[in-house]
Amino acid sequence: MTTVLYKAADRGTGDYGWLKPNYYFSFGQYHNPKNLHFGVLRVLNDDYIAGGGAFPTHPHDNMEIVTIPFTGALKHKDSTGGAGIIKAGDVQIMSAGTGVQHSEANASATDPVTLFQVWVFPKVNDIQPRYDQRTFDLNERINKWQYIVSADEKDSALWINQDARFALTSIKAGSTLTYSNKFSGNGVFLVNISGTVTVGETTLGRRDALGIDGTESFSVTANEDAELLAIEIPMN
Structure with missing residues (x-):
């Protein structure tokens, strides 16, 4: 990764x-x-x-x-x-x-x-x-990914003309959540909207973002209550 x-x-x-x-x-x-x-x-x-x-x-x-x-x-x-x-x-x-x-x-x-x-x-x-x-129901993103935009109709999200998926979560302090790519080979631009989280060895504060590539999944741990946006997109 x-x-x-x-x-x-x-x-x-x-x-x-x-x-x-x-x-x-x-x-x-x-x-x-x-x-x-x-x-x-x-x-x-x-x-x-x-x-x-x-x-x-x-x-x-x-x-x-x-x-x-x-x-x-x-x-x-x-x-x-x-x-x-x-x-x-x-x-x-x-x-x-x-x-x-x-x-x-x-x-x-x-x-x-x-x-x-x-x-x-x-x-x-x-x-x-x-x-x-x-x-979208805000309660449906607590400690889980809520898919809001996707090329895959199975995600029950708004359709996008790209092999991409957007997901939001409200993750509670102490919780860990894993994101897995919908499309193989994609990267993820992870934005920490609020709170503080850790991805691997990296800590993200409010509005910090992390570009993630070379992996099909990663985990996020909330140091405090946080909101995140994951934008999964082709890298080429």
Whole structure:
């Protein structure tokens, strides 16, 4: 097993007034030629959107875009006819495919929104654009992996155009949880959303991440109550 540690303090940052992002990989005004992606995982932005903040309508193509909110409510509208409001417990995916226009806005004029937005290169280019969202039961991720995005319909998750799987867990202090790859040869980008955990000899604090490759499974032990996101993706 090989690992790469991504410390929260080393992420790229921005401050646009209404938007305060933290970038795990090069994005926008943050460019680090040594940190462009992890396998087909191209973008992971940890965003704070102030009340009334909004991304105006803009285009995307040939990208799988997953949004996971933690607090507040985010309003989405796109040219496929997809529209909705997502909040904690919800997950949204958009396959940009041949091209799509969309906008995102804080649904509140006063309360902030915090979220992860994740971009993954697609398996097949130029598919028909599509949009989907789903509400997941937070109790179903306590001390176990809850699959929220997957190419395998058996995972009962939102479908993604890639041999990939996203999973969330809320792991209690002292518990150990093993993650096993759905797709052989994939890597996993493990993000510690909150709390403190240990993977092998590495301790992850809040918002630290670990790129894991060269293994089909690994175990995580919670030093205190923690929340984790595992993004399993092809490395080529």
